[in-house]
Amino acid sequence: MKSTEERRRPILFPVLLSLAFLFRLAFGVSSDFWNSDEKQTYLIGLKLYTAGAWPYFGPDVTNTIQIPGALQGLAAGLPFFILPIPEAPYILLNILSFAALCFFAWYCSERLPGMPKWFIWTWLLTAPWTLNLSTHIVNPSYVLFGAILFFVGVIETYPFLTRNLVPLHWANLMMGVALFWVMQFHMSWVILIPFLFVSFYFQYGQQRLAILKSVGWFAAGAILTGSFLIPTYLKYGLVGGLGSTNEAVKFNSANILSQWNVVEGILGRFLSLASYELPRFIGRNSGTRLAFIENNPWLVPFIVFLGLVGLLQPIALIVLWFRKVHTQKDWKAIKYFTLATICLLYVSFTFSFRAPYSHTFYVTFPVVMLYSLYCWSEFLKQEHWRKFAMVFVVSGVIFSTGLAFDNFRRKSLYVDRSIPKAALDAKDYRILGERREGSRF
16 A cells, blocks of 8 residues: 555646746746847747738848748747737747656766656756746747757667667657757857767768668658748748848857856856856846845845855866766766867857857756766765755745746836737737848748
């Protein structure tokens, strides 16, 4: 006969997941709405709903460069047809990001069976970079969904990394779906191409006769999301359909020197994706951060604690890379795969007109997060480190709640919800604002 605790477990888990989803959704709708990038992304979807025009192009990279494809407009606009309220796009975005994170949490738990599952799930769902950049409407927020599908697929096709947790045909399908998903939301999709080529190289080396089957599954996935690019190229042609995105690729000598800064360069920013990077999300500069602290003095103990841990985490991730002994046999493969990703980023940004800011390579988040979990797993075998981890994640949830409340009052949709509501009711997106000058949609 099952004990009371055993009977409660099947019920408790979905209840906790539901609460986690609602927490993330509440955080998202409380985040910045009126900033230019957020507002413009929202307008793409709002224009689709109110004007009924097909979104041939998505996010604006600059005033002259715009990403081709309809997925951004559809993802932000179709929810209005189901639920014509200002919060509708947030709901779909949070369903997508939450589902992807749950899948990734399951995957990481399977790879690290000795690690506390409560930590993996809670940390992935509440880490700053998953909470702040996958819950509110701005184009990089949609990247996480594709990034997780792509890198889980890639890892499962690399013979030195796979745990055979995902069948090979599904891994290839996921890579196809994910590549053309990210392609229509963010320019960072180009970083994924080398991983894809290496995947097919290994698959060809293992089963030469089966490579066509693998390519076929990849193509099937690519069609599912890539088909939303076809109307753009049919209407504007191969050159015009690029949206001038080809201009974003050029030799950038400034990045060669700047990206080697350990803290502000690629290495520091990459490792911070899997750390509690607190300052970035409480303000853009010292003045706004101090203002946040003055307005929320009760959060000071959590800011100090989390800020200190967030500062030490990237340092620890560098030091722990040199660990030779690890419980997991694929530790060496994981750490060299992570190093290869960092090297690829250094090369890539030599040919990018953008500086290497964290959000520009957010697509690599699954790589650094998986690597970090391998690092922490050895510590979390000990009771005192598990207690520390519990204090850490609880402190993070409390801080995020305070941050959401502060954002809600100052810069969220609810500062003046009546404006987007009026645009929806009148079916006139211009009530909220105009698209950027030079935008193609």
